[in-house]
Amino acid sequence: MTSRNGFWRFATDTSPEGIRESILSHLRLSLARSPDTATTFDWWISTAMMCQDHIVDRFLATYRAQKAEKVKRLYFFSLEYFLGRLLHQNLISLGILEQTKKALIGLGLDIDQIFEEEPQIGLGNGGLGRLAACFLDSLSTLRYPAFGYGLHYEFGLFHQDIINGYQVERPDDWTRFGVPWEIIRPRYSQVIRLYGNIDWNKQKPVWVGGKEILGVPYDYLIPGYNSPVVNVLRLWRSKSTVEFDLEAFNRGGYFEAVAEKNFSESISKVLYPNDKTEIGRELRLIQQYFFVSCSLHDIIRRFLKEHSNLDDFPSKVVIHLNDTHPAIAIAELMRIFLDEHNLSWSKSWELVSQCFAYTNHTLMPEALEKWSVPLFERVLPRHLQIIYEINKQLLDNIPLNIQERDKLIRQVSLIEETQPKLVRMANLAICGSYSINGVSALHSELLKKELFHPFYILYPKKFHNVTNGITPRLWLLASNPRLSNLITEVIGDGWPSDLEQLDALKPYAQDPAFKEKYNLVKQCNKDELSNLLKKKYNFVLDPEAIFDVQIKRIHEYKRQHLNLLHILSLYRRLLDNPNLDIHPRVFLIAGKAAPGYDLAKCIIKAINAVGYKINNDPRVNKKLRVYFVPNYGVWSASKIIPAADVSEQISTAGKEASGTGNMKLALNGALTVGTMDGANIEILEAVGERNIFIFGLRAEEIRKLSTSGYSSRKIYESDPEIKYLLDWLKSGEFSQNEPPSVLYPVVHSLIDGGDPFFVLADFHAYKQTQLEVDQQYKDRQMWISKAILNTASLGWFSSDRSIQQYATNIWDLSPCLPK
Numbered sequence: 001m002t003s004r005n006g007f008w009r010f011a012t013d014t015s016p017e018g019i020r021e022s023i024l025s026h027l028r029l030s031l032a033r034s035p036d037t038a039t040t041f042d043w044w045i046s047t048a049m050m051c052q053d054h055i056v057d058r059f060l061a062t063y064r065a066q067k068a069e070k071v072k073r074l075y076f077f078s079l080e081y082f083l084g085r086l087l088h089q090n091l092i093s094l095g096i097l098e099q100t101k102k103a104l105i106g107l108g109l110d111i112d113q114i115f116e117e118e119p120q121i122g123l124g125n126g127g128l129g130r131l132a133a134c135f136l137d138s139l140s141t142l143r144y145p146a147f148g149y150g151l152h153y154e155f156g157l158f159h160q161d162i163i164n165g166y167q168v169e170r171p172d173d174w175t176r177f178g179v180p181w182e183i184i185r186p187r188y189s190q191v192i193r194l195y196g197n198i199d200w201n202k203q204k205p206v207w208v209g210g211k212e213i214l215g216v217p218y219d220y221l222i223p224g225y226n227s228p229v230v231n232v233l234r235l236w237r238s239k240s241t242v243e244f245d246l247e248a249f250n251r252g253g254y255f256e257a258v259a260e261k262n263f264s265e266s267i268s269k270v271l272y273p274n275d276k277t278e279i280g281r282e283l284r285l286i287q288q289y290f291f292v293s294c295s296l297h298d299i300i301r302r303f304l305k306e307h308s309n310l311d312d313f314p315s316k317v318v319i320h321l322n323d324t325h326p327a328i329a330i331a332e333l334m335r336i337f338l339d340e341h342n343l344s345w346s347k348s349w350e351l352v353s354q355c356f357a358y359t360n361h362t363l364m365p366e367a368l369e370k371w372s373v374p375l376f377e378r379v380l381p382r383h384l385q386i387i388y389e390i391n392k393q394l395l396d397n398i399p400l401n402i403q404e405r406d407k408l409i410r411q412v413s414l415i416e417e418t419q420p421k422l423v424r425m426a427n428l429a430i431c432g433s434y435s436i437n438g439v440s441a442l443h444s445e446l447l448k449k450e451l452f453h454p455f456y457i458l459y460p461k462k463f464h465n466v467t468n469g470i471t472p473r474l475w476l477l478a479s480n481p482r483l484s485n486l487i488t489e490v491i492g493d494g495w496p497s498d499l500e501q502l503d504a505l506k507p508y509a510q511d512p513a514f515k516e517k518y519n520l521v522k523q524c525n526k527d528e529l530s531n532l533l534k535k536k537y538n539f540v541l542d543p544e545a546i547f548d549v550q551i552k553r554i555h556e557y558k559r560q561h562l563n564l565l566h567i568l569s570l571y572r573r574l575l576d577n578p579n580l581d582i583h584p585r586v587f588l589i590a591g592k593a594a595p596g597y598d599l600a601k602c603i604i605k606a607i608n609a610v611g612y613k614i615n616n617d618p619r620v621n622k623k624l625r626v627y628f629v630p631n632y633g634v635w636s637a638s639k640i641i642p643a644a645d646v647s648e649q650i651s652t653a654g655k656e657a658s659g660t661g662n663m664k665l666a667l668n669g670a671l672t673v674g675t676m677d678g679a680n681i682e683i684l685e686a687v688g689e690r691n692i693f694i695f696g697l698r699a700e701e702i703r704k705l706s707t708s709g710y711s712s713r714k715i716y717e718s719d720p721e722i723k724y725l726l727d728w729l730k731s732g733e734f735s736q737n738e739p740p741s742v743l744y745p746v747v748h749s750l751i752d753g754g755d756p757f758f759v760l761a762d763f764h765a766y767k768q769t770q771l772e773v774d775q776q777y778k779d780r781q782m783w784i785s786k787a788i789l790n791t792a793s794l795g796w797f798s799s800d801r802s803i804q805q806y807a808t809n810i811w812d813l814s815p816c817l818p819k
């Protein structure tokens, strides 16, 4: 193993000829196909298998070294991993993209068509799941020993069709044709228990009865960029422990024989499509417990292969909780130490409380997980006892002389004294973790000041901030090859693993030759996206127009309806004044709504209804177009982002914990129109106020306005433009063949609903800023300089920087290189 041409090489042949032979041999020996009958899908599988061969070599070397050195490992627990497609990224990581392109050309194949054959791995809802995927990439790139743990959902996030302007969901059967990346390891299966009761007849309580479920690990190997390290993402799939009840079947009870199997397999059946809300369903709790219990047993098994007892556990194991979803791990590890390893309570708690670190991802109250005590007791009776005991010690240890002690006790208690009582998972996560962090500077401050203030009083030293990041390998190198080549031409090829090198581009913001090339890149990307959307959806995009994009989950706090209101206002002004001097603009909006979130779905309908009207109105459609791009996901993001001029980051201040879409777009040279929220604030600091458009109420002002009594109805009644626009939306002019009432819910939420996200309060500031955007775009040379400065200033937002901060400040982790 050597590092040649700056890339790590293993024994596997990386020449175009060697790669070609490997692809052909997989086609023949693994798929039993010959080149003359092979479909493009067969070629993709063969190419992926070739790629996997290279990854496997490195994985074996990595694991051998980690074991020999008895390294400390990070175990990242997440219910979501939004991986997208892996082939392109994996080839880039291994440094064999160009050779593979050549090999495929030799076979008469186009690599981009091969990429499109790969089913997307959509085991995530949005930002949180995508962050987990970016982190895995950075962990391997920075050579840290790490495992990701999660669930192998049979169905990922639903596929979104748009029919008559409405979102229609279809199941995502992503494994249907097989997944060449996964390695199934039935030998490392785990058996977990659910339901049952506590047997008090022993010397100590024992959890017995109930159901046993089998967890089977499916491994994904995660290579790093130009790194010899390959880490593992281990996803558990649930199976029945009784493969088949032959006895019941022979008695004629066929349905009885399969019922058990059905229940067991339902656990990893489907990803819950909720983003930022909790559903409180039994199956969700079971999903969380199932993957956590399988993972903890797997970790302990690995640890005990390298150590003779559990004393060193916290110095070798750090478990990261990606939001509260896996927080039950704290109670489960206590149970395993107490009941399965016979450690004392104090020893168990000493070990457990040194193992966990927790990241909070949202301040939205509806996202805080709470389980009813009766439900909890039925599903996990032993864990409820343990939680009560943890709670007792937590509350007993609150200093007697502390101010307002009773109130503090009520706030930090793991149990909410409602009817029925509720178990608060966030409180469990905080009290069982040695570190708690938010995901942007503002968010981490608000955690300390508001949501977790009572805990901050008790444990001020536990609180940290790690601002989120994005992997430049996907969000620049793979998705924007034109810009990547231009950057490499000017500053060399070190930037993908050291993104702050982009800083060296800053002087070029004033270099006419560079500016011309940078602008040409953006123009080519816009042409390409226009062609793609024309082909796929028959959208008509003028590549000369400003491409204004808002792509993210549909949610009131993200305020797609503020965007819509501004579009309506532009439409009105264009109708009133056909000669209105604005630069042509295309609004692209994309995102999925949770299937049960009716208002979000109505916002999609409203965008499509207004868009349809505008796009078919010859009076304005040379200057204004509005398109909703269906089925937003990692792939469509990677196509839209390189072509964007304007990035809409317009959440209500204080509501977006960080955002990562904002980073992807700014890195690719889109100028942000944004509120002082989440990481927008840090992007402002990085790019400078002249290179971003900030508007709207600040978090503090929003807080004051909501306590002093905000009346959106008063605004509606007193503001003629707002009144006009909302009445217009209700008028039936946009609802085509349907009754006008189909759009009422959006309007009513802004008036009678009290406008909980302050859309009307920010409307005029937003409109004013959009005028400024239009003005500035007209000075194209200036705009290009600003776009370049955005790219050049975004280096700090690499997920490598986030992971470096976690590793040094929170995980205490060291890199481990194969020898």
Ligand SMILES: *Cc1c(COP(=O)(O)O)cnc(C)c1O
Pocket (backbone or CB within 6 Å): 082, 125, 126, 127, 128, 130, 551, 552, 553, 632, 633, 634, 635, 637, 658, 659, 660, 661, 662, 664
């Ligand atoms: C980055 C990303 C997100 C997060 O976007 P935000 O604008 O930060 O909400 C969601 N979905 C996908 C597919 C992404 O790539």
